[in-house]
Amino acid sequence: MTNLSELNQTHLDVLQEIGNIGAGNAATALSTLLNKQIDMSIPAIKILDFNQLMEYVGGPDTLIVTVFLRIQGEAPGTMFFVLSPDETSSLVQQLINDTSFTYEELLDTPLAFSAISEIGNILSGSYLSALSDFTSINMQPTVPTLVMDMAAAILMEGLAQISEDNDFAIVIDTMIEDTEKSTQTIKGHFFLLPDPESFTKIFKALGVYDR
Amino acid sequence: MTLTSEIIKVGIADVKTTVYPNTLKTSGLGSCVGLVLYDNKAKIAGLAHIMLPDSTVAKKDNQNRMKYADTAFEILLHNLLTSGASKANLKAKMAGGAHMFGFKSDNKMLRIGERNIEAIRVLLHHHHIPLISEDVGGNKGRTIVFDIDTSMLEIRTVNSGTKQI
Numbered sequence: 001m002t003n004l005s006e007l008n009q010t011h012l013d014v015l016q017e018i019g020n021i022g023a024g025n026a027a028t029a030l031s032t033l034l035n036k037q038i039d040m041s042i043p044a045i046k047i048l049d050f051n052q053l054m055e056y057v058g059g060p061d062t063l064i065v066t067v068f069l070r071i072q073g074e075a076p077g078t079m080f081f082v083l084s085p086d087e088t089s090s091l092v093q094q095l096i097n098d099t100s101f102t103y104e105e106l107l108d109t110p111l112a113f114s115a116i117s118e119i120g121n122i123l124s125g126s127y128l129s130a131l132s133d134f135t136s137i138n139m140q141p142t143v144p145t146l147v148m149d150m151a152a153a154i155l156m157e158g159l160a161q162i163s164e165d166n167d168f169a170i171v172i173d174t175m176i177e178d179t180e181k182s183t184q185t186i187k188g189h190f191f192l193l194p195d196p197e198s199f200t201k202i203f204k205a206l207g208v209y210d211r
Numbered sequence: 212m213t214l215t216s217e218i219i220k221v222g223i224a225d226v227k228t229t230v231y232p233n234t235l236k237t238s239g240l241g242s243c244v245g246l247v248l249y250d251n252k253a254k255i256a257g258l259a260h261i262m263l264p265d266s267t268v269a270k271k272d273n274q275n276r277m278k279y280a281d282t283a284f285e286i287l288l289h290n291l292l293t294s295g296a297s298k299a300n301l302k303a304k305m306a307g308g309a310h311m312f313g314f315k316s317d318n319k320m321l322r323i324g325e326r327n328i329e330a331i332r333v334l335l336h337h338h339h340i341p342l343i344s345e346d347v348g349g350n351k352g353r354t355i356v357f358d359i360d361t362s363m364l365e366i367r368t369v370n371s372g373t374k375q376i
Contacts, residue, residue: 050222050223050224050262051222051223051225054223054239059238060223060238060239060354061238061239061352061354061367063369068312107370145312147311147312148369149241149311149351149352149369149370150238150239150241150352150353150354150369151239152223152238152239152240152241152243152352153239153240153241153242153243153309153311153351153352153353154241154311154352155241156223156239156241156242156243156262157241157242157309157310157311157312157323157324158311158312160242160262160263160323163224163262163263163278164263164268164269165269165274167224167274167275167278
């Protein structure tokens, strides 16, 4: 299933459901952690070439904070949990109870760094375990890595595997956001990018829902 | 007469050439490598944003040839020579090839930066093009701008400032 012309509405619905299941579970986890109500967006399924993907995240040299992991197992792929610098600041402020924290201090503040790493760890873990349960596909995440740098520099290294055989990526993007209208709004994007050969596996696993 | 200079933007897996007084720019190099070849007598330069080391391992045809070091190099060299550069005058500068993620892995895709750099060194050596300067490796993203007039390559990073090589 690497031929895009074969993607029909049912396939797109399946990919959207994957975004729903995964991010839904992650939103619940974050809600419990922060003791706040967390909402999620309807997943967006985007088929983008690499340059379009960079524009999608705000340009190749936009500063982003990312937790990256590779998914190993039957349906390999790449996952990014992406926060903007300001969202990182406000998330860390809530986690470590320090309202003076700004993202510039992230790399020099071990407590903040590990707090964000751990959040990325928990959220991506809950996303993947929901997905793995739902599809009955064995998925093992690698240890997540936290990086703050230019979007293209981070995303392209994570996409090296996909790029070997493709000039585009299928992105399943779900946003989670706290719904309390405070000054400290948090929005995080999950980008799930299955490797090309994983699509057949995913569609097959969810084929029972194909009407 | 004043010449208006333009910034020629080179995307990911892209190759462009231009002449003085324009500058060449590519943004957000991580494991990718930005390779500049220039002829400072003819005032012509080209920039390739290379993602992967080797086109021969690709499983499929119809790939973007500007993505791989070997084929991007070929395109870059061809475009420069047909625009009036002389091969004997060509010099090279490069930047990028970082390793953005700290963790160790035996997965070769995660050492892609080093392999890109190595592939380019071999190509430069093979074509007898001297590598004048480089800023490679490390774990930072880079945005690079090449000034044809001065032959200087400016490297911007998020955490370690800007420098020229």
